[in-house]
Amino acid sequence: MANLSGHILTLLLFPILIAAFSPENPTDRRILVLLDDLSLKSSHSIFFNSLQSRGFLLDFKLADDPSLSLQRYGQYLYDALVLFAPSTERFGGSLDLAAILDFADSGHDVIVAADENASDLIRNIAAECGVDFDEDSSAVVIDHISYAVSETEGDHTLIASDDFIKSDVILGSTPIEAPILFKGIGHSLNPANTLVLKVLSGSSSSYSANPKLKLSSPPALTGSAISLVSIVQARNNARILISGSLDLFSDKLFKSSVQKAGSPTRYGKSGNEQFVTELSKWVFHERGHLKAVNVRHNKVGESEEPAMYRINDELEYFVEIYEWSGTSWEPYVASDVQLQFYMMSPYVLKTMLTDQKGFYSVSMKVPDVYGVFQFKIEYQRLGYTSLSLSKQIPVRPFRHNEYERFITTAFPYYGASFSTMAGFFIFSIVYLYNK
Incomplete structure (x- = not known):
């Protein structure tokens, strides 16, 4: 009886769930958020609260939850997916790489955040979207020139980047004044995929390597070829955001002050919150x-x-x-x-x-x-x-009775016809009566 009641309740709720996303209201409303650890709800609360304040319904679950499912009875239960589970090797329930790709192929939106612990599963999801993370699993982005100034010199893995895409429709019309704080892994874009774009790039002095080891060979990723955050808009208008940093969305970096090395200006707050908020508006179809x-x-x-x-x-x-x-x-x-x-x-x-x-x-x-x-x-x-x-x-074409009776351009042909007839008549008279 309990199972029967549950099925009846699901069927009753389905019209409400289906009506949440429609051509008349294209903004995503129901978002499944998958986490490595539920503590991320508090450490990234500003980002999640901003989504909820804009009317989104967030369903938080652990990435290995055995009840995970994106659809039921052929209908999708969610409009968008947020993957804040970079170290997950395998999702729970019926969720896997193919299910996520089918989700995007059906026109739904996805946010993927990785870090230096990114699993092969997360890397494969990114690769299917035209984004290739550094093959060295221990490599992070390092920049000895455009790093964020801090009390401890550190290894310059906390980057202050202001090399973001110039597009009002993607990042909003209000300029982002403060640099973006980034700490994570870099990626490159597959040149065969014309649908993926850099949103936040590394500087010309950045490179990807293990900060704990000396460089024995040139890094595979260097300079502005490194993408820190990328977006994809599929041909079916599904939108995907791929970030090499989970900390990019964290309260800590949202609230941190920032000063870029070599710059005298120190900002009381990084540009992360504005950057992530505006970017999420684009991803979830609130703009564009x-x-x-x-x-x-x-x-x-x-x-x-x-x-x-x-x-x-x-x-x-x-x-x-x-x-x-x-x-x-x-x-x-x-x-x-x-x-x-x-x-x-x-x-x-x-x-x-x-x-x-x-x-x-x-x-x-x-x-x-x-x-x-x-x-x-x-x-x-x-x-x-x-x-x-x-x-x-x-x-x-024109019908036979739609043409003009006499066409101006045909006058030479008319003249030729009549002159031929006149010539034949004169020739006949001359021939018949000539002695």
Whole structure:
């Protein structure tokens, strides 16, 4: 009876769970947080509290919990996944590498934080996303020039980095003034993966090595090729954040003052909290999520959408594009949205005009080629979800009764025909009556 009651309760809750994530509200709401140790709830409480204050529902579990599952009865129970379990060799329950990749392939978002104890499982998850951590498991990022000044000189593994991506949609419009404190492992980006981007990079003087050993050979990762924090936006618009430092999200580094070596300025608080908060807004689709609605087209002067066009027709195409602000849909304003009239290749490519309120329009003339065309918008911009719109439309030639009676360009042919007939008539008269 208890099991039956549990199943009934689950079924009753399912409409609520499913409704939490929808095209009308694309922000993730239900987040599964997997931890190595439950003490991370308190040591990283500022980050978790900021998520909860923005309306997220966090479900904290140990990474080896035997009841772990991302879906039930074919439905996902969560919208996003946060992996703060870098040393976990194997997840509990039905969760494994394939399950996490399927989760992302289904359009869900993931945050992965590693450190110098990163397991092969965490490294494999990152590798599937186009991120390769240093093969030396004992290596961390070291920088003897751009390190954070502290009372103890240390081994310069606490880095003060301000080399982050310049993108308002990813990191917000408010500039991050203070450097970011980073302590962890570095990674490189797979050049074959065009979807992964550096968000926080190492300086030209950084390198990856074991700080307890002398260098016997050049490090595998050096300079600005080292990525400290990277992001991935998949083709299905799923977003993934991969950090080489779990401490990056910690209360300790959030509250720490920071002074970069060689700089006279000391900041009372590092830029970690602003950096992580703004980045999490992007990852969880609170910013940079686009949608297109009310796509339509018609002949100039008409309002009905035709089943086909004729060559040389004048037509109009309209679309409305909005951006999710975290709470509501706001008009998206840009000057680089383009429409293609496409058959095997673009016959017409025009930039659309906007009224600065999310409404885009363009007028064009159907090319003098008939066949099956497509209206296409392929809009891909840094930090924004991609828009891919296409609508098929046939284009026919003129019917036999739609041509003009006399075509100006055909006058030479008309003249040739009549002159041939006149010549034949004159030749016949001459031939018949010539003695």
